[in-house]
Amino acid sequence: MSIARRVSARVPSPRTVLRTVGARSDQGRPHWAARLEDVKNSTVGRALRRMHWELRLQPFHGYGSSTRVRVLAKVLHSSPDTPADFHDQPVHDMRTMAVRGWRNFAGQVAPYSTVHVLLGDQEFIVRADRGGIVDAELDIDLPAGDHQAVLWTVPGNEVTADITVFPSDAAVGLVSDIDDTVMVTWLPRPLLAFWNAFVVHQSSRQVVPGMPMLYQRLARQHPGMPVMYLSTGAWNVFPVLKRFLYKNGYPDGALLLTDWGPTNTGFFRSGRAHKERALRRLVADFPGMRWVLVGDDGQHDPAIYADFASELPDHVEAILIRQLTESEQLLAHGTLRPLDQGHRGSHAPPRAMAAPDGHGLLAELERTGVIS
Structure with a gap:
């Protein structure tokens, strides 16, 4: 019909x-x-x-x-x-x-x-x-x-x-960044919007090794697990990102993107503020949920997640940070080392793990007992 x-x-x-x-x-x-x-x-x-x-x-x-x-x-x-x-x-x-x-x-x-x-x-x-x-x-x-x-x-x-x-009894959800976390485009960040909009072939993007398997293991460990892909990318690139996730075996889930352009306060919206608001909205929508937060150390994900865990520790199951190579760091922000990842909390967040790819992060989850 x-x-x-x-x-x-x-x-x-x-x-x-x-x-x-x-x-x-x-x-x-x-x-x-x-x-x-x-x-x-x-x-x-x-x-x-x-x-x-x-x-x-x-x-x-x-x-x-x-x-x-x-x-x-x-x-x-x-x-x-x-x-x-x-x-x-x-x-x-x-x-x-x-x-x-x-x-x-x-x-x-x-x-x-x-x-x-x-x-x-x-x-x-x-x-x-x-x-x-x-x-x-x-x-x-x-x-x-x-x-x-x-x-x-x-x-x-x-x-x-x-x-x-999502099922009412779902206790653990997944929040994942996209650029440099689940896919690598090997371009400076200012060109990512153009790349995602105009380059359409599957070979244009590389999957971060082991990340689809990591997310699939988490989904098997927690049946009915909510999956959210949280990115500072514009809503304009939703179809291309959705296709990439589908073609590479990532669990299906909602994309939480942003609307680029002028706001009440300036020329562009703050990507960091967008992620912080989205995380707090998820807490309000699902007050009993604990989240596995996945990102990379090329931008502000470690600090955003650490601040969130310091403020709301009962809503964090684990923090997984993909460590970029020196070349990827250079493309992400112009230096060979990760950005200063200081956060407002006085202690390191619990269950915070880092590795170069999904295989390493999965090994850390198994070692710490988060995944059995």
């Missing part, structure tokens, strides 16, 4: 909930660069509407508990000949995923658009933020497992978004 028919066939009177999202990080008067971006988005959006361009939704992988889920998507302007489900293709469709990379970077967002969400037998109305991002928490009772939400702005442009509801 088509998505449109599924929407029209929903229960006669679904519960409709109005939820406005995206205002948490955009309080107050925006920075002048953000105001300039708003003018650009408004001007270009009006021109595209006069050219009869339509709104299209790019769904992202959401997650949640049995009582609340987080739905993620992006609203874009698209030409009339773009299929309504262009952004709704299977992750294994290599041709479609390749095209989507550059189009998502070149696309024009549609700020503050109203989006309908049908999940289970309930319909919700949410709103995108000033960057066209839908980030909505919906109160709904769902069994553990994989679900699909149907999203649309107007009838006829429906897409589906994957939603993973």
Whole structure:
């Protein structure tokens, strides 16, 4: 059955909930660069509407508990000949995923658009933020497992978004960085966005040895383990990163990326602040969960994780840090040695382990008894 028919066939009177999202990080008067971006988005959006361009939704992988889920998507302007489900293709469709990379970077967002969400037998109305991002928490009772939400702005442009509801008895979850932790691109950090957007072949990226096996072992050790890929990468590269993880055998999970561009306080969002907020949000969403935190020593992951463990030790199962080579350190931040990884705590975080790759980290987990 088509998505449109599924929407029209929903229960006669679904519960409709109005939820406005995206205002948490955009309080107050925006920075002048953000105001300039708003003018650009408004001007270009009006021109595209006069050219009869339509709104299209790019769904992202959401997650949640049995009582609340987080739905993620992006609203874009698209030409009339773009299929309504262009952004709704299977992750294994290599041709479609390749095209989507550059189009998502070149696309024009549609700020503050109203989006309908049908999940289970309930319909919700949410709103995108000033960057066209839908980030909505919906109160709904769902069994553990994989679900699909149907999203649309107007009838006829429906897409589906994957939603993973974690088991209520899941005690351990995984949070993983992406760049230099699960994959290596061998390029300076400033070029990663361009690389991820325009270079589409599988050979363009290298898997960090042993990392897929490490994550698979953790998943077997903890059935139903929530998996989160937390990165400072932009939402624009979601399709390319999702394909990389799928093709290389990493456990499926939600990607928590960020919306690049001006904010209320400056030209760009803080990647470190993005990760710190995301970790605290996971604690709020899953207060009984302990997290295995995986990152690398090329940027600020050790300090971020150590601070988090010092503040909330009951929510940390282990900290795993992949040690970059001197060449990788040079590409990551311009020096041959790791960045200063000082943290606010007075003691080293518990169960903090480091190794050059997934094989070494797995050996450390087995040695310390975290994995049996």
